Amino acid sequence: MADTYDVIVVGGGHNGLVAASYLARARRRVLLLERRPAVGGAVATEELAPGFQASTGADVCGLLRPEIVDDLNLPDRGLRLLALDPEVTAVGDHTSLRIWRDVWRTQAELITKSSRDAEAYPRFTAFLRDFATALDPLVTMTPPNVAAPTLGEQMGLLRRALAVRRLGKDTMQQMLRMPPMSVRDFLNEWFETDLLKASFAVDALVGTFQGPFSPGTAFGLVPHFLPAVQGGGWSFVKGGMGTLASALALAAREAGATIRTNADVRRITSTDGRVTGVELSDGERIAGRAVASNADPKRTFLHLIDPEELDPEFLVHVRNFEMNGVVAKVNFALDRAPGFPGASDAVPAHFRICPSLEYLERAYDDAKYGSVSVAPFLDVFVPTVMDPDLAPTGKHVVSTLVQYAPYDLRPGNWDAEGDRLGDKVVGLLEEQMPGFEKLVVARQVLTPRELESRFGLTEGHIYHGEMTLDQSLVLRPVPGWSRYRTPVEGLYLCGSGAHPGGGVTGAPGYNAAREILADWNRISS
Numbered sequence: 084m085a086d087t088y089d090v091i092v093v094g095g096g097h098n099g100l101v102a103a104s105y106l107a108r109a110r111r112r113v114l115l116l117e118r119r120p121a122v123g124g125a126v127a128t129e130e131l132a133p134g135f136q137a138s139t140g141a142d143v144c145g146l147l148r149p150e151i152v153d154d155l156n157l158p159d160r161g162l163r164l165l166a167l168d169p170e171v172t173a174v175g176d177h178t179s180l181r182i183w184r185d186v187w188r189t190q191a192e193l194i195t196k197s198s199r200d201a202e203a204y205p206r207f208t209a210f211l212r213d214f215a216t217a218l219d220p221l222v223t224m225t226p227p228n229v230a231a232p233t234l235g236e237q238m239g240l241l242r243r244a245l246a247v248r249r250l251g252k253d254t255m256q257q258m259l260r261m262p263p264m265s266v267r268d269f270l271n272e273w274f275e276t277d278l279l280k281a282s283f284a285v286d287a288l289v290g291t292f293q294g295p296f297s298p299g300t301a302f303g304l305v306p307h308f309l310p311a312v313q314g315g316g317w318s319f320v321k322g323g324m325g326t327l328a329s330a331l332a333l334a335a336r337e338a339g340a341t342i343r344t345n346a347d348v349r350r351i352t353s354t355d356g357r358v359t360g361v362e363l364s365d366g367e368r369i370a371g372r373a374v375a376s377n378a379d380p381k382r383t384f385l386h387l388i389d390p391e392e393l394d395p396e397f398l399v400h401v402r403n404f405e406m407n408g409v410v411a412k413v414n415f416a417l418d419r420a421p422g423f424p425g426a427s428d429a430v431p432a433h434f435r436i437c438p439s440l441e442y443l444e445r446a447y448d449d450a451k452y453g454s455v456s457v458a459p460f461l462d463v464f465v466p467t468v469m470d471p472d473l474a475p476t477g478k479h480v481v482s483t484l485v486q487y488a489p490y491d492l493r494p495g496n497w498d499a500e501g502d503r504l505g506d507k508v509v510g511l512l513e514e515q516m517p518g519f520e521k522l523v524v525a526r527q528v529l530t531p532r533e534l535e536s537r538f539g540l541t542e543g544h545i546y547h548g549e550m551t552l553d554q555s556l557v558l559r560p561v562p563g564w565s566r567y568r569t570p571v572e573g574l575y576l577c578g579s580g581a582h583p584g585g586g587v588t589g590a591p592g593y594n595a596a597r598e599i600l601a602d603w604n605r606i607s608s
Contacts, residue, residue: 087370088114088341089607090599091361093348093387094377094539094578096124100331101592102375102577102599104155107338109600114369115340116361118347118539123328124377125538125545126587132525134475135416138324139529140538141545142464142482143167143433145310145317146588147327148223155334162330164318165469172431173282174515175438180278181431184316196276207273208308214258215308217247222309222583222590225598226557226565262302262552267440269301277439283307285437285460289486290545290585292409294447295440299552306550306586319432319466323473327587351376351387351574358573373599373606377578377592378539379547380404380560384569392571400561404580405554408543409450411488412529413508415481416474421516430479432468436461436511446487453493455504459485461511478524483508490531490543497530504528546585547578556582567595573606575599 090106092099095117103115121127125140144164152158169181169189180196183189186205193201220239227236247255261269266287270280284295287303294300310316320326332342347364351374360370376383384393384401423430437443437460446456462484467474474480485508492500505528512519531543540547548554557565560580567575567582577595579585599606 087360087372088112089371090114090373090375091116091369091371092375092377092577093351093361094124095119095122095332095342095344096377096578097126097328097331097587097589098578098592099124099375099377100328100335101151101155101589102377102596103340103342104331104335104338105593105596106375106599107335107340109596110339111600111603113335113340114371115335115342116346116348116363117342117344120344121325121328122332122342122344123325125534125540126324126328127538128323128325131414131480131527132416135478135480135525136323136473137414137416137480137482137527138320138464138466139412139414139482139527140534141324141587142319142466142484143317144320144324144327144587145315146306146586148589148593149313149315150223151589151593155331157327157330157334160330160333161322161326163321163326165321166316166318167433168316169431170317170433171282172434173278174434174436175278175281175442178278179434180276180282182279182282193276193279196279197274200274200276200279203273210254210257211304211308212311213250213254214261214305215312217250217258218305219309219312221556222588223594225567225594226559226582228566229557263299264301265296265298266300266304267295267444269304270440281437281439281443282435284440284443285435285462288443289462289484290410291549291551292405292407292450292487292489293551294444296444302552303550317433319464319469321470323466323470324587348387350389351383353389353392353571353574356392356570356572358571373573373575375575375577375595375599379406379541379544379578380576380580381406382539382541383576383580388571388574394570397561397564397570404548404560405551406542406544406548408490408531408534408540408545409487410534410543410545411485411504411531412534413483413485413505414527414529415483415523416525417479417481417522418524419477419522420479421519421522423516430465430468430516432465434463436463436515450487450489453489453491455489455492455500455507456487458511459487459507461485461508463512481512483512488531490535497532501528501530501533504530547580548584550584555584559584567591567598568602
């Protein structure tokens with residue numbers, strides 16, 4: 084190990100790229116290692132068929148922190164967002180409902196469904212925006228040291244509490260009672276329109292191994308409103324999500340970071356409780372004063388680090404970290420635009436097949452017992468409606484997130500079930516867009532097992548672990564280790580398995596870099 088880096092970042096997903104950029108900007112010598120031929124992880128644009136480019140992992144951008152966009156000058160490095168509006172069209176039972184960015188436009192559409200829901204909708208969105216506004220500063224905050232909070236941490240939490248109190252007694256009480264509720268119970272208090280309730284329930288449930296009747300799922304609605312807090316919304320990335328990865332990589336390189344692809348880290352090396360660097364699959368060893376792992380907690384602690392460096396109780400907590408993936412992706416290349424009778428024949432850029440809360444619960448029931456849903460819900464994106472350069476002229480790309488598709492099937496296996504799942508998705512899309520099947524030029528089915536092998540998502544979990552209340556803030560990934568540091572001196576987590584969790588936010592990498600720099604005198608001594 085002749086060459087020593089200040090920090091080695093393991094994994095070139097978007098959080099790893101963010102961490103590398105900020106560390107390099109602070110004049111640390113940074114090496115980022117990515118096992119795939121290109122950086123970005125699940126933030127990727129890949130060829131689906133000749134001339135067809137698809138976002139094979141994440142589909143949309145909305146949660147990316149504005150601090151990161153500004154600090155790293157991402158628009159000047161190629162990032163361009165295409166705003167979704169309507170943000171989604173909910174479809175089912177030969178009817179549809181468009182949910183627009185503008186509250187009043189959505190209210191006007193709801194009047195045709197329910198005057199009661201139209202009246203409640205502005206109050207509902209105002210409440211959730213208030214809640215998201217109150218929580219937004221926590222996203223880029225290091226979770227407090229529960230055992231011995233500093234004065235600064237205490238003051239920060241007090242400011243958050245005062246901000247909530249200023250919202251008024253009724254809002255504060257609603258904020259306190261909402262988190263443990265099921266999303267079904269919460270939505271039923273507000274609305275009666277099935278399509279509206281089901282679409283919002285999807286926002287709370289995507290990527291989570293729970294159903295709408297499960298306690299604690301209502302809190303999942305709050306992150307959906309975080310983009311509105313920053314004056315933005317859900318958007319496609321021009322050129323596909325891989326363009327975001329390219330912009331982040333350019334920022335990291337221009338800051339001075341070294342990026343190596345096709346560099347598979349076999350293990351993180353350590354001696355006497357202190358990290359010493361990494362070893363690659365080909366045997367190459369690279370020394371580093373610190374290592375930031377963008378891998379999920381299970382991959383990091385159960386596969387990359389020597390278990391003798393870790394306390395048995397800590398390992399028990401890691402093994403119990405819930406991350407059984409429940410999502411599959413099915414991507415299509417189409418010969419031409421499909422018709423869409425449910426929305427005036429024009430296919431929406433984003434629509435959902437989710438007729439009701441009961442439909443979602445039945446889909447979850449199948450997964451609970453280890454089976455793929457007989458009728459899963461589909462979150463469907465047609466980026467070529469807004470970004471036609473992703474396909475040849477007149478042709479289209481369709482990307483479909485499928486839930487519930489559990490990582491562990493009982494009985495059966497994904498080698499046999501993958502094609503059946505693809506056929507099932509085609510059938511559901513055919514019901515909404517007659518003639519769809521005949522338009523398919525190419526199809527790609529990414530089962531949870533393939534999401535794991537392709538993107539390094541252990542157990543196929545798109546968020547590096549469940550985003551439930553018992554795995555959030557000071558409890559993520561495990562109690563006592565929520566501040567990006569780990570039991571091995573010099574080893575940090577910078578991926579979605581750390582606070583604030585999954586989604587294309589960049590926040591775990593942003594926060595981890597700050598903590599590494601705060602510890603630098605100790606690390607480098």
